[in-house]
Amino acid sequence: MPDRYFSTRPIDGATVTLDGSEAHHLLHVMRAKPGLELTVFDGHGGEYAAEIAECKRSTVELAVGKREEIERELPFELTLAVALPKGDRQRWLIEKCTELGVTRLVPLQTARSVSKVEKKEKLTRYVIEASKQCGRNRLMKIAALTDWTALLSTCTMGTRMIAHPQGEPIARVETRRTENEAIYIAIGPEGGFTDEEVASTIESGWQHIGLGERILRIETAALALAAHFAIERRI
Ligand code: SAM
Numbered sequence: 001m002p003d004r005y006f007s008t009r010p011i012d013g014a015t016v017t018l019d020g021s022e023a024h025h026l027l028h029v030m031r032a033k034p035g036l037e038l039t040v041f042d043g044h045g046g047e048y049a050a051e052i053a054e055c056k057r058s059t060v061e062l063a064v065g066k067r068e069e070i071e072r073e074l075p076f077e078l079t080l081a082v083a084l085p086k087g088d089r090q091r092w093l094i095e096k097c098t099e100l101g102v103t104r105l106v107p108l109q110t111a112r113s114v115s116k117v118e119k120k121e122k123l124t125r126y127v128i129e130a131s132k133q134c135g136r137n138r139l140m141k142i143a144a145l146t147d148w149t150a151l152l153s154t155c156t157m158g159t160r161m162i163a164h165p166q167g168e169p170i171a172r173v174e175t176r177r178t179e180n181e182a183i184y185i186a187i188g189p190e191g192g193f194t195d196e197e198v199a200s201t202i203e204s205g206w207q208h209i210g211l212g213e214r215i216l217r218i219e220t221a222a223l224a225l226a227a228h229f230a231i232e233r234r235i
Contacts, residue, residue, distance in 0.1 A: 003030075004132045005050075007042045011064055015053065016040065018060045021125075026052070026060050040064065043131070043139040045071060072136050074101040077158075077182040078229055081106035081151050083189035085218045086115045091126050093219040098130035098140045100223070100230040106143040108151065112191035117145055148197055151186065152204045158182035160206040163221045164198055167208030170228065176207070183229055185209075187222045 005022050018026065018040075026032040034052050040062060041047040049065035080097060084090050084107050097105055107117045117123075123142045131139055146154075159177045163185065177183075186206070188197075201208070211224055 004039045004041065004047070004135070006128045006132060007040050007062075009042070010044065011040065011042045011048055011067075014064055016042075016050070016062050016064055018062060019058065023058055023060045027055060027058070032060070038062075041131075041137045043128070043137070045069075045138050047137050070135075070137055072101070072134075073138055074103065074230055076180040077103045078226065079104040079106060079155070079182070079184045080187065080222055080226060081108045081146065081155075081184065082187045082218060082222050083108045083110050083113045084115050084117050085190070089217075089219055090115070090118055090123070093222060094123055094126040094140075094142075095130040096219075096223050097226055098127050098136065099134045100226045101136070102140050102226050102230070104141040104143060106151065107145045108186065109145055109147040110189055110197060111148070111194045113189045114191075115189070120144075148200070152200060152206075155184045156204075158184055160184045160186075160201075160204070161209045161225075162186045162193070162198065162201050162206045163188070163211060163225060164193065164208045165210060165215060167210035170209055170211070170225075173207045173209055174232075185222075185225050185229075187218055187225075190218065 005018060007016050007018060009016055032052055032055065034054060036052045038050055039047050040050045046067050046069050048067050050062040052060055053063040054061040080102050120142055127140050158181050161173060211221055
């Protein structure tokens, strides 16, 4: 895959200007010169062949070529609502969810959540870096911090699952899912969901998924489920 760069500006003409960390990387790490060919995308689908037209002090002007309608999205919407883990584990989780094709990540506030969620700009930067690497041309969406009651009241359609150690094996849940139906998965904090939170999902039609006999860390449970649904019909 050729070197990929992200444009914060929508690409809708024959030129586009890269600035910020993308321009910095080209100017000061790659020591790029006019004429260098690369691929640019703006996160709204498709990618473009481009060539550096001019290097300025802190920006790079690109001559934009043909749009390639390349989509690397899943054929259904996959939303992960996660009580995010601490520190660097947030970055790791966001990168891997992006690589696996998760459509939307919802930072989840539950009764036992303790972690401070990093700023949306920082989380989005992790999404962009992972998208550059894995070839995704649409950015995984990062929702605002959402509390448990709001999640249940907004997710009313699709296959909804809560990961819970006492849940049923995943194979039984899948048989109840129609093809390409949207999927919502909720993953709890280190201290787990409270009994009240678990009980409230039953009335709201969420299924309880068990992932085996061992207790997994937040990001392991999230990635195991994302990987399962993202690749189930692809390998
Ligand atoms: N003591 C907590 C409990 O019993 O729920 C452990 C919480 S675990 C560190 C964090 C989250 O990962 C859980 O709330 C659950 O959503 C998910 N999880 C971890 N292990 C799991 C398993 N074996 N089956 C299903 N979900 C699991």
